[in-house]
Amino acid sequence: MESLTNTMHAVPLNHYILLSTIIFAIGVMGVLIRRNAIVIFMSVELMLNSVNLLLTAFSVYRGDATGQVFVFFIMALAAAEVAVGLAIIVMIYRNTNSIDINVLNRLKW
Amino acid sequence: MSTFYFIAFLSIFFSILVISAKNPVHSILYLILTFFTFTIHYILLNAQFLAIVNFIVYMGAILVLFLYTLMLINLNKESEPVKPFMVKIAGVFGGGILAVAVASSLKLMGASNPVLLQNPDLGLVKNLGKVLFNEFLLPFEISSVLLLSAMVGAVLLATKEKEPKAA
Numbered sequence: 001m002e003s004l005t006n007t008m009h010a011v012p013l014n015h016y017i018l019l020s021t022i023i024f025a026i027g028v029m030g031v032l033i034r035r036n037a038i039v040i041f042m043s044v045e046l047m048l049n050s051v052n053l054l055l056t057a058f059s060v061y062r063g064d065a066t067g068q069v070f071v072f073f074i075m076a077l078a079a080a081e082v083a084v085g086l087a088i089i090v091m092i093y094r095n096t097n098s099i100d101i102n103v104l105n106r107l108k109w
Numbered sequence: 110m111s112t113f114y115f116i117a118f119l120s121i122f123f124s125i126l127v128i129s130a131k132n133p134v135h136s137i138l139y140l141i142l143t144f145f146t147f148t149i150h151y152i153l154l155n156a157q158f159l160a161i162v163n164f165i166v167y168m169g170a171i172l173v174l175f176l177y178t179l180m181l182i183n184l185n186k187e188s189e190p191v192k193p194f195m196v197k198i199a200g201v202f203g204g205g206i207l208a209v210a211v212a213s214s215l216k217l218m219g220a221s222n223p224v225l226l227q228n229p230d231l232g233l234v235k236n237l238g239k240v241l242f243n244e245f246l247l248p249f250e251i252s253s254v255l256l257l258s259a260m261v262g263a264v265l266l267a268t269k270e271k272e273p274k275a276a
Contacts, residue, residue, distance in 0.1 A: 013221040021207075045171070063227040073248060075167070080256055
């Protein structure tokens with residue numbers, strides 16, 4: 001494990017920010033271009049994970065363990081969010097026989 | 110060092126496949142691979158606790174939940190909706206603008222210092238547990254209430270009503 005972390009010592013912080021930005025943007029694109037509610041949910045998970053990675057990178061950069069504790073809380077939050085969200089999707093499917101988000105436009109008014 | 114760039118390339122590649130796969134089951138399988146690359150990122154940062162938690166919670170629990178829901182819903186081929194082409198272009202353009210904006214502002218900041226691990230046992234369970242149960246004890250307890258309420262809410266939402274409404 002020591003040799004593994006020693007090989008990492010030259011990656012600039014900017015590259016971590018760039019990686020997280022790209023994956024976050026891919027998540028945003030997924031929310032915008034898909035109509036399947038489950039795939040949209042997975043894109044949201046992708047965005048949460050990119051933020052988790054960035055928090056961990058900053059935590060290691062600053063030598064402060066608080067960032068990693070925050071990642072732990074975000075994971076707990078994501079688990080709760082997924083449970084409630086998937087229950088809502090199952091309920092929508094039961095009522096409308098589809099998980100196309102466009103059938104939900106009656107919620108507008 | 111080159112390990113990071115290889116794994117980063119794999120992360121981006123698989124996450125693009127997640128949003129572009131036609132079949133939702135394939136999307137979920139690519140998402141599992143994406144989360145696995147994230148686990149490798151955590152290991153490279155020596156955040157061993159987060160790597161294990163990511164492995165167990167995300168790849169174990171959350172994605173199994175996704176797969177179960179997908180199988181419960183029983184999607185057919187004809188039920189996969191497709192957005193119009195212009196909307197797709199607009200969505201990709203919007204996401205790309207976001208990435209370009211952050212990347213260009215990053216370029217203005219100039220070169221950054223490398224991510225160095227000053228304290229080798231920063232991400233170990235012992236160290237994180239000390240921080241978690243000293244400074245963040247109250248949020249930790251509150252998150253248990255959050256998980257309980259999420260569990261109750263999920264069961265409440267997903268159970269069928271006993272008597273049909275229109276009977």
